[in-house]
Amino acid sequence: MSQRGVLDLNDEARQLIYTRRLRRISGWVDMTMQPEQGIGRELSLGEVISKTFEVYRRDFVKYFVLFAIVGVIVQVVTTLAQQAFVLPTLPLNPTPQQFSTWFSALFAALLLLIAVIFVVNIVFSTIAEGSAIKLASEQITKGQVDFGASIRFAVSRLLSIWALSIIVGIIVFLGFIALIVPGIILAIMFSLALPVLLIENKGVMESMGRSRELVRNRWLKTFATFLVLGIILLVASFIVSAISGSLGILGPVVNGILSALYQPLFPILMAVYYCSNLARISQPPPGQMPMGPTATFQAGMKPCPTCGTQNVSSATFCTKCGARLN
Numbered sequence: 001m002s003q004r005g006v007l008d009l010n011d012e013a014r015q016l017i018y019t020r021r022l023r024r025i026s027g028w029v030d031m032t033m034q035p036e037q038g039i040g041r042e043l044s045l046g047e048v049i050s051k052t053f054e055v056y057r058r059d060f061v062k063y064f065v066l067f068a069i070v071g072v073i074v075q076v077v078t079t080l081a082q083q084a085f086v087l088p089t090l091p092l093n094p095t096p097q098q099f100s101t102w103f104s105a106l107f108a109a110l111l112l113l114i115a116v117i118f119v120v121n122i123v124f125s126t127i128a129e130g131s132a133i134k135l136a137s138e139q140i141t142k143g144q145v146d147f148g149a150s151i152r153f154a155v156s157r158l159l160s161i162w163a164l165s166i167i168v169g170i171i172v173f174l175g176f177i178a179l180i181v182p183g184i185i186l187a188i189m190f191s192l193a194l195p196v197l198l199i200e201n202k203g204v205m206e207s208m209g210r211s212r213e214l215v216r217n218r219w220l221k222t223f224a225t226f227l228v229l230g231i232i233l234l235v236a237s238f239i240v241s242a243i244s245g246s247l248g249i250l251g252p253v254v255n256g257i258l259s260a261l262y263q264p265l266f267p268i269l270m271a272v273y274y275c276s277n278l279a280r281i282s283q284p285p286p287g288q289m290p291m292g293p294t295a296t297f298q299a300g301m302k303p304c305p306t307c308g309t310q311n312v313s314s315a316t317f318c319t320k321c322g323a324r325l326n
Contacts, residue, residue: 038141041309042280043272045225051276052229052269055136062147063132063264070128071256071263074120079252081116085109126161129267130154130198136271137199157198164197164204188215188222195274214277222273229269236262 043051056063088105091098134150154161168190176183193211196202202210215222237259244255303310304323311325 039272039275039279043276045221045228048225048269048273048276049228051272052265055139055268055272056264059135059139059145062135062145063268064260066131066147066151067128067260067263068257070124071259072253073124073256075252075256077120078117081113085113085116087113122162123158126158126165127151127154128263130157130161130194132264132267133195133198133271136268137195137275140271140275154198160197160204161194164193164207167204168193168208184223185219188219188226191215191222191226192270192274192277195270199271199274214274214281218277218280225269225273229265233262233265 039051087109088102090102094102131151131154134153135145135147138145138150171190172183172186174183175186190208190211192214193207196210196214197204197207200207200210240255240258240262244251244258247254302325304325
């Protein structure tokens, strides 16, 4: 080995020893070595989807049990409600009196049926979605989750979740009525309001404002991310409906169980995408060294002039964007 090669190895060894000492002193955790404990940089669209499935896989049983129980409850109650509130049929060649009676009965039965289905869904499905977001965020940031605590927290924030859903729903609906494009923009703008509400424990209006900040300058990426997962969920839903539709009386129960295989993906994606955007807006501008406990460690690094990612001082190319380092 040449003398130059020996010197390079010695430099790398000294850098590694220096880094390890700083980690022991400051308690700093390398996010690239332990990706399950925090997201230290903005993820690409493919990485967001991949991370979503990774988080789901790590605690699959918890997510599946949660959504399977909720799915069975919703499907069973819906089936019972459909049997209890039977929609009347209109006789052939009805008289005006018969038509009036049929319409009144239809309206009353349909109203009760929708009310029951709506209440069951808005209570149980909201708890499941909120719990999944909390579970995913705890797993990403801490590497471990508390199943019961996440459910209890979602229940405690149920009124705030409903208020947020109603306000955002009305705003997006009005946007779609005006023109389709404003509705899409508003949906993207407030797409991370629910994770903010649950993870940062903010109020309704604060969560909406924070969501706008998180997705700023990432409109197309946000739309594409949710679109890709939406297509995946649509295909999965079609397959589950085809399987459960041929099982007769067992269909609703089987549908509720099988739906639990894919339903956790959406709230998990929201938590992952929230953490990705939080990492993006928390990063210092390119060339600016951060202050605080990590400043000593960053002194042994050099930033990428293109994306601002910190790289070891001996690196020639950026580990994130591949740009040549000064």
